[in-house]
Amino acid sequence: MRKIGLIGGMSWYSTRTYYEHINRGVQAKAGKQASAPLLIESLDFTDLVRLSTDDDWKRAGGVLADSAKRLEAAGATALLIGTNAMHKVYDAVAGAVSVPVLHIAEAVGQRMAASAVKKAALLGARNVMVETFYRQKLIAHDIELLPPEMAFVDTLDRIIYDELIIGKATRQSERELKTIITNLEQDGAQAIVLGCTELEMVVDVDANVLPIYDCTRIHSDAAVDWIMGG
Structure with missing residues (x-):
């Protein structure tokens, strides 16, 4: 099995979810006694949350690039950025190392294209929903995305940053997500993309x-596939 590195801590709740999903996937493929050869660097989210200015994002790109270098030096043969919003600085991270950095939206786009999804709605933090760095990866797979509705953007941003990243999942937020998803279905969405690593806390995926x-x-x-040599 190949060793993979995870840039985590953004938030640590999502990093915990990655660890569980990756290990369960490796166990399913390699046997009940197996566990994933996984390196994790958990960054302090304090200075990386709710970034707004170009200088903020440039600094964040440097922080994540340095983390990627350390994971590569420690033996990681590929890397993950364990958050959707920070894929805004994907190019800075990928350019800092010689190993592959598996892009989250590319993995999602490939999965949706394989299922022949043609029209979907993207839910996530504000920059994921309204900027192009994430949306264009899905559109490149011939997936039409509904335009972001700003009322939904505001609601999701509040739920993510005021609740989910500190581990708070409320029934009220579950109800709000159900209402949003129902409205998006009425608007013509064939599927929903959870473009936030914590949203599964308030959305029943299955x-x-x-x-x-x-x-x-x-x-x-995608990480499991890499680890197993796929």
Whole structure:
């Protein structure tokens, strides 16, 4: 099995989810006694949350690039950025190392294209929903994305940053997500992309009115494939 590195801590709740999904996937393929050869660097999220200015993002790119270098030096043969929003600095991270950095939206786009999804809605933090760095990866797989509705953007951003990243999952937030997803179905979405690694805390991925493409699970599956040599 090949060793993989995870840049985590953004938030640590999602890093915990990655660890579980990756290890369960390796166990399913390699046997009940197996566990994933996995390096994790858990960054302090304090200075990386709610970035807004170009200088903020440039600094964040440097922080993640340095983390990637350390993981490569420690023996990682490929890397994951364990958060959707930080894929805004993917190019800075990928350019800092010689090993592959598995892009979360590329993995999701491939999975959706294989299922012939043509029209979907993307849910996540504000920059994931309204900027192009994530959306264009899905569009490149001939997936039409519904335009972001700003009322939904505001609601999701609040739930993610005020609740989920500190481990708080409320029934009220579950109800709000169900309402959003129902409205998106009425708007023509064939599927929902959970473009936030913590959203599975308030969305039932396996029992919903629409197919749910959970980025964390799909990204973890890509990691398992790499570890197993696929």
